[in-house]
Amino acid sequence: MIIVSACLAGIDCKYNGGNNADDRIIELVSKGQAIPVCPEQLGGCPTPRLKTEIAGGSGADVLDSKCSVVREDGRDMTEEFIKGAQEVLKIAKLLNVKKAILKSKSPSCGYGKVYDGTFSGRLIDGNGVTSELLLRNDIEVISEKH
Ligand code: SF4
Numbered sequence: 001m002i003i004v005s006a007c008l009a010g011i012d013c014k015y016n017g018g019n020n021a022d023d024r025i026i027e028l029v030s031k032g033q034a035i036p037v038c039p040e041q042l043g044g045c046p047t048p049r050l051k052t053e054i055a056g057g058s059g060a061d062v063l064d065s066k067c068s069v070v071r072e073d074g075r076d077m078t079e080e081f082i083k084g085a086q087e088v089l090k091i092a093k094l095l096n097v098k099k100a101i102l103k104s105k106s107p108s109c110g111y112g113k114v115y116d117g118t119f120s121g122r123l124i125d126g127n128g129v130t131s132e133l134l135l136r137n138d139i140e141v142i143s144e145k146h
Contacts, residue, residue, distance in 0.1 A: 001095050003088065004028065005103040006036035008144050013038035017048040020103055022144050037091055039108040039130040043084025052077050054107045055117035058126020063133060069107055072119050081108060085130040092139055100134055104143040111143040
C-alpha cells in the first residue's frame with residue numbers, strides 16, 4: 001500500500017477547488033493499491049482556500065521552527081500545515097506505508113522543489129512539510145513527475 005496526494009487521484013481538494021488528476025495515480029487507487037490523502041484538508045484548511053507558500057525556507061525549516069508557512073493574505077498557516085503532515089504520518093503508520101507519490105511543488109506535498117514564498121512562481125530546492133515529515137520517518141517519497 002502506498003499513499004498518494006488526493007488531488008492526483010482526481011479529488012477536488014486543490015486550493016482552487018479543482019484537482020490535478022493523473023491517470024496513473026487514479027489507476028493505483030482504483031485497484032486498491034494506494035490511499036489518497038490531502039494534508040492541507042487534514043490540517044484544517046478549507047477548500048477552496050487562498051494560495052499558501054513556505055516563506056524563506058523549505059518544509060525541513062518549517063519542521064525545525066526556522067520559518068513559517070504563510071497564506072497570500074499574510075495569515076500564518078504553519079500550525080495547520082504541521083498538523084496535516086502529522087495526520088498523514090499517522091495514516092501511513094496505521095497502514096504500514098513505506099512509499100508515497102506526492103504532488104510536485106506544493107508547500108505540503110512537494111518533493112525536491114517548492115515555491116519560494118514570494119507567490120511569483122519561483123522555485124527553490126527543498127521539500128514540502130508533509131514530504132519532509134514522511135522522509136524523516138523512513139517513508140520513501142517521490143513526485144508524480146518521476
Ligand atoms: S495538499 Fe497535497 S493533496 Fe492537498 S491539494 Fe495540495 S498537493 Fe494536493
